[in-house]
Amino acid sequence: MPSKIALVDGIVMGGGAGLAMHAAFRVVTENTVFAMPEASIGLFPDVGASKFLSKLPGSFGEYLALTGTRLDGGEMLACGLASHFVLSKENEVENDGEKKWIKDAIRSMRSASPTSLKITLKSWDPPKLESITDEMVGKFFTGLAGIDPHWVDLQLPIRSGRTMARARL
Numbered sequence: 001m002p003s004k005i006a007l008v009d010g011i012v013m014g015g016g017a018g019l020a021m022h023a024a025f026r027v028v029t030e031n032t033v034f035a036m037p038e039a040s041i042g043l044f045p046d047v048g049a050s051k052f053l054s055k056l057p058g059s060f061g062e063y064l065a066l067t068g069t070r071l072d073g074g075e076m077l078a079c080g081l082a083s084h085f086v087l088s089k090e091n092e093v094e095n096d097g098e099k100k101w102i103k104d105a106i107r108s109m110r111s112a113s114p115t116s117l118k119i120t121l122k123s124w125d126p127p128k129l130e131s132i133t134d135e136m137v138g139k140f141f142t143g144l145a146g147i148d149p150h151w152v153d154l155q156l157p158i159r160s161g162r163t164m165a166r167a168r169l
Contacts, residue, residue: 004024005025013037018049028073035064036049036053036064067104067109
């Protein structure tokens with residue numbers, strides 16, 4: 001099967017981010033803006049977001065899901081959401097060093113739906129995909145014995161433990 005390549009030269013949010021982040025190669029530019037804003041509009045991240053966000057360092061994926069914080073291409077590369085960074089034009093990469101992300105996160109969470117924030121936060125227990133046990137998964141699947149004679153229990157494959165590839169700018 002051929003590898004998928006996501007070329008992100010602009011805004012990728014919500015469902016678009018969910019589609020792009022599952023590609024083997026995720027190429028971003030200085031114009032890229034990434035976010036998972038579902039919690040701020042009364043929803044919660046889906047389209048496989050729990051898979052790719054749970055692979056980010058520390059609790060960064062949880063932070064992105066709860067706040068809808070926007071990342072640029074360089075930030076996506078630094079945290080592992082992107083595999084490659086290229087300039088779309090002959091632009092210099094500027095970095096003014098301004099640290100306003102905390103204010104932005106607080107502002108975002110204050111304007112978000114409290115119910116969506118609670119659902120998003122609860123969906124992150126345990127916070128890492130590797131911590132999910134068979135017993136936890138089993139709670140979501142019950143046998144249909146006597147209801148559907150063709151029912152077969154779901155057998156989940158064993159994960160290899162690999163995380164998203166890291167690349168350097």
